[in-house]
Amino acid sequence: MCLKNLGIHCDQNNVPNIVVLGSGGGLRAMIALLGTLVELKKQNFLDAVMYLCGVSGSTWCMSLLYGDGKWSENLMYLEKELCKNLSNFSWHIRKAIKSLEESSKDEHYSLTDFWASCLVYQILQQFDENELADHREASETGINPYPIYAAVDKEKLNEEGVNFPGTWFEFTPHEVGYTALGAFVSTKLFGSEFENGKLKKRGKKKHICYMQGLWGSALGSIEEILKFIRDSLALFLQRSVYSDEDMFSHRLGSVWGVSKMVWKTIQCALTWKWGTTNNFLYNCPNFQSSYLVKTKVISLIDAGLAINSAYPLVLRAKRRADLIISFDFSSGDPFETIKRTATYCQKNGIAFPKIEDQEMDKENPSECYIFQGDKSCPTVMHFPLFNNANCSGNTQLMKQVMKEALPDSD
CATH class of the missing domain: 1.10.490 (Globin-like)
Incomplete structure (x- = not known):
């Protein structure tokens, strides 16, 4: 219905899966993603989004919003409240x-x-003691996009590098686990001790503030x-x-x-x-071929240290992403995330549009780039925050001002 109101007609069995990606970038990314979502709401497009996926600073924005079961309907109010909270030292x-x-x-x-x-x-300026599993209701009504939060396995990132699929670990209100392996456990049991695929001891509950520290570390x-x-x-x-x-x-x-x-x-x-927790795959009989079976403890860190946007999570085959709308809030190379993603996909046999066909001037980027391939891969729309439209020719100056004013991540 949302697409129909925008003049895009499709039958009910052929509705495209649309994903919005928010990159890392500390407090700047958090504020920029909030502003982006507000604008998507004003353009009457937000209701067409299936998944909302974030890294680092973008996850801070997301985790704050999903505390409200109808956040996409109350977005303007929440924006004012968030601005008020950030300006008060508490x-x-x-x-x-x-x-x-x-x-x-x-x-x-x-x-x-x-x-x-x-x-x-x-x-x-707030210490959220709720749990990620408490956001299930906000994710099940169909009112809001479904949230996906990204992290990576610290040891595997160090050993295998950024192009190893098994590095990526995802969090949702329902399950957490290794995307590439298809290995998940209930979010309520994150941190619990498992052996042989069975729960041995429930772990201490992890509040949202801890998760925000893990995602944005x-x-x-x-x-x-x-x-x-x-x-x-x-x-x-x-x-x-x-x-x-x-x-x-x-x-x-x-x-x-x-x-x-x-x-x-x-x-x-x-x-x-950093991010040390029990490995739920320890001695799991269903994953004997996995390197994780012999590992009792894992360490999870900010996914921005691998790729500063969570493409590997939304490119999971079962998510059937048709359109990926990527908002890049990085202060460095505005094309680094999509370049790294293209390399990641090429090395792992994942369908992704060719990006070499377009000229990408990192010193003077345009406001939007569209990358398309055949039907086997999603269309990608890439929006750099710093571009020659909203920075009016002063892209580098604007970057420097923002970098000095707000906490940053790579």
Whole structure:
């Protein structure tokens, strides 16, 4: 009906599957995706979108929206509320410390826990304690596009590189798992301990703030990340020692708890431990050929470290994507994501339109590029945020201003 109202006629059994991709780019990507969705709504096109898939900063926008079961209908209001929240400083250090003290008791505590409580909570100005599985209702009514969040396996990315399909790990409100393997487990059981394909021990529930830290863990350089960790730990220790708001005995206990958390965080920094969780495929009899069967623990990180847009997830054959509308919010090469995707598809025998036929000037990009192939592959529309239409010839200057003003990711 949405397409019909736009003058695009198709019968009910031949409705195209339309996907919207949001790239990484920190807070800039989060704000840009929100603005993009608002404009899609104003153009009466949003209701035609089947899947909404994000990486890094775009996942922050998505996870905030799906807390509202009818977000696509309430988008203008949510936009105002989000702008209001971002302009108010509501990060509470005591809440962050309490969360970290509790998280550090877990054997799989990692820098992702620290990142979520200290950086993501500060940037988004809210600590969402709901779970991803709580977004099922918002995904089942048919009112909103279906959400897909991207991560990658840290060890496999290091070993196999960006063109290995088994690197990619996806999250939805219903299931999480390895896209290329077709191996999934209920989202409610993410982090639980499995063996031989059977649940052994339920894991501690992971709140949305933690997931936002996992999906968006690639901001800045390693040096900047380490400096942020050092400064935050020093602040926590100072606050716990010199706080005069509590009784002495309580303060002493707090100092001890914070000290243990600090020590554990330092250990994680020394080993660069991120996104550590139980592997649900451990000794699974149905996947004997998989490298994961002998791996008890995996580490998941920001998918932007592989490809800064989640093409590998939406190109999953069963999703039957006909049209991919990709919004690229990167501050670097505006064509890097689609170039990397083309290489990924070529090396893995995945149908994807040829991109070499079009001239792509990264110093002066146009506002939209359309890549088409035969019927075996989807049509791709690629929209660089920084282009010669909305930047009026000052693309490089605009990039620099935005990069300095907003947290960025690769």
